[in-house]
Amino acid sequence: MDLQAIKNRFGIVGNSSALNHALETAIKVAPTDMSVLINGESGVGKESFSKIIHALSNRKHGNFIAVNCGAIPEGTIDSELFGHEKGSFTGATDARKGYFEAVNGGTIFLDEVGELPPGTQARLLRVLENGEFIKVGSSKVLKTNVRIVAATNRDLLERAAQGKFREDLYYRLATVPIRVPRLSERREDINLLFRKFATIFAEKNHAPLVQLDPEAQQMLANYSWPGNIRQLKNITEQICVLEADKSPITTDILRHYLPASNGSSTNLPLAFSNTDNLAGQGFSERDIFYKFLVDMKKDVSDLKRIVMGLVENSSNREEFIRNNKEDIQHVLYKDQYFDEPYEKPVILPTGNVASGGRNNVIDVQHVEEHDAMNLTIADQELDMIRKALVRNKGKRNRAAKELGISERTLYRKIKQFNLESI
Numbered sequence: 246m247d248l249q250a251i252k253n254r255f256g257i258v259g260n261s262s263a264l265n266h267a268l269e270t271a272i273k274v275a276p277t278d279m280s281v282l283i284n285g286e287s288g289v290g291k292e293s294f295s296k297i298i299h300a301l302s303n304r305k306h307g308n309f310i311a312v313n314c315g316a317i318p319e320g321t322i323d324s325e326l327f328g329h330e331k332g333s334f335t336g337a338t339d340a341r342k343g344y345f346e347a348v349n350g351g352t353i354f355l356d357e358v359g360e361l362p363p364g365t366q367a368r369l370l371r372v373l374e375n376g377e378f379i380k381v382g383s384s385k386v387l388k389t390n391v392r393i394v395a396a397t398n399r400d401l402l403e404r405a406a407q408g409k410f411r412e413d414l415y416y417r418l419a420t421v422p423i424r425v426p427r428l429s430e431r432r433e434d435i436n437l438l439f440r441k442f443a444t445i446f447a448e449k450n451h452a453p454l455v456q457l458d459p460e461a462q463q464m465l466a467n468y469s470w471p472g473n474i475r476q477l478k479n480i481t482e483q484i485c486v487l488e489a490d491k492s493p494i495t496t497d498i499l500r501h502y503l504p505a506s507n508g509s510s511t512n513l514p515l516a517f518s519n520t521d522n523l524a525g526q527g528f529s530e531r532d533i534f535y536k537f538l539v540d541m542k543k544d545v546s547d548l549k550r551i552v553m554g555l556v557e558n559s560s561n562r563e564e565f566i567r568n569n570k571e572d573i574q575h576v577l578y579k580d581q582y583f584d585e586p587y588e589k590p591v592i593l594p595t596g597n598v599a600s601g602g603r604n605n606v607i608d609v610q611h612v613e614e615h616d617a618m619n620l621t622i623a624d625q626e627l628d629m630i631r632k633a634l635v636r637n638k639g640k641r642n643r644a645a646k647e648l649g650i651s652e653r654t655l656y657r658k659i660k661q662f663n664l665e666s667i
Contacts, residue, residue, distance in 0.1 A: 248272070255297055257290075258441045259434035263426035263653065267294065274421045275301035280373060282358075282418045283396040285425030288473030291396040294423060295354040298394055307351030310344055315360035322365050324381050333382020345378055345389045352392045358418065359399040359410055366411045369393075373417040393418065400642070428470040428477060430651050435466045438474065442481040455485045458493040468503050627662045630655070634667040 248268060252258070257268070274281055275298045283291045292311055299309045317325050324334075328343030344353055355361075361369065372378050373393060377386050395418045404410040428435065439457065447454045457465060470476055480502045488498055629648065637643040645655040659665060 251297065255293055255300075257293060258437050259431055260437075261426065261431040261434050263424075263430055264434065267423050267425050268297070270421070270423050271297050272301060274298065274423075276303060278303075278392055280392070280418050280420045281394045281423060282401075282415075282421070283394065283423045283425060285396070285398065286427045286473055287398050288475035289425045289427055290474055291425055292354065292356065294425060295352070295394040295396065299352040299354075299392075302352065302392065304351050304392055308348045309352045309354070310348050311354040311356060312344060313356045315357035319362045322362065323368065326365065327368060327378045327380055329381035330383045333380075337382070340380075343378075343380065345372060345391055346387065348391055349389050350391075352394060355393060355395040357397060358395040359397040359401055359404055361410075363411075366414050370411060370414045370417060373414070428473040430653070432466045435468075435470070435477065436462050438477055439465060439481050442478050443485055446482055446485045450485075452485060453489050453492065455481075455489055456493045457499070458495055460496045461494050461499045464496050464499055464503070626658070627664075630658055630662065631664060631667065634659075634664060639667050 248265060251268060251272060257264075271281075271294050281295075281298060283294050285291050295311065296309070299305060312326070314322065323329075324337075324341065324343065326343050326345055328341050328346055329337050331337055331340045355369075368378060372389065372391070376388050376390060378389060379386055401410050401415045401419075402412070405412040405415055428438075436457070443455045446452065472479075483502055484494060484499075488494055491498060630644070633644040633647050634641070637647065641655055641659070642652055645652045648655065650658075659667075
């Protein structure tokens with residue numbers, strides 16, 4: 246089936262390669278009865294994929310039900326999923342069918358499946374293995390023919406390692422895994438989505454269509470979007486209601502609607518002029534990564550200069566520190582200030598220099614042994630990627646998250662540096 250036709254039918258906007266790959270996988274697996282595990286952050290649209298799989302399957306005329314496993318209390322979730330008999334617990338005044346019985350012949354979508362309690366996980370595993378379940382308060386084994394599509398924003402293998410999720414259940418659910426990319430991995434789609442939501446709102450409320458000026462479009466695309474598509478839709482509707490008379494929207498207006506995550510300003514995007522636009526100049530994620538490495542190399546150089554100055558001026562360290570106070574403050578304390586009385590540094594037996602008041606220890610012996618100044622940017626990048634892969638035991642999704650790059654970029658780097666064996 247044509248990919249664009251599927252997007253039009255289900256209201257999916259975007260042309261990024263990661264999104265297209267996820268959709269193509271869903272289309273291919275839909276005609277089968279295989280279990281599917283959809284993985285992605287909250288707000289990326291995982292339920293839309295479950296609806297696509299059901300609508301293109303042989304069960305499309307059967308029932309479809311979506312269950313948020315994280316929203317059902319642990320004490321009642323077994324009853325909700327598998328049903329119960331009359332009198333099986335306090336308040337059970339009548340027998341009740343569960344979702345697996347009611348949706349027989351159809352598809353059940355288990356959202357946030359990683360939140361299921363251990364007992365429910367064991368019951369679900371039995372359904373997946375042989376289609377059998379038992380109602381709460383009953384001893385009669387019932388059969389069901391239900392296709393299960395599950396979704397999670399958690400790393401279920403990591404939870405399995407922590408004893409919080411059954412590993413055998415994970416492999417039953419993830420017969421075919423589908424990863425839905427987060428919005429920050431689909432930056433070319435962000436402004437398309439904004440226009441879609443703005444158009445829908447304008448038509449629904451008979452309001453003027455809100456548009457963004459070019460710099461505001463760039464700011465929108467540069468934002469981190471921790472809440473993904475759901476957050477973008479909410480912000481679009483806010484702007485359509487409160488700023489409709491100011492269209493086109495400028496960066497000054499848009500900035501008020503893009504909150505920093507966790508109280509930090511680091512997620513706020515930068516707005517660049519036409520002559521200073523990084524994207525327009527061809528800057529990529531790799532360029533930004535290199536910039537970070539260059540800045541880090543500069544810090545190492547400054548630190549080396551200060552340490553060697555302390556050693557070379559051992560007879561008059563107090564004067565040296567006083568004369569280089571600002572540089573030392575910048576390198577060692579960043580945003581702190583010398584608000585404590587100066588205490589004369591002490592040369593430790595190992596050759597280290599320590600400040601008694603701050604308890605900062607600088608290892609002079611190892612400064613020469615690992616001189617980052619002599620490493621090329623590519624060498625530093627290779628070293629960081631190798632260490633991240635080793636620390637995460639070869640799990641590339643975790644390594645990519647630690648490095649702050651997309652999995653796609655990490656896969657390309659692994660191939661470039663011949664790190665497939667890690």
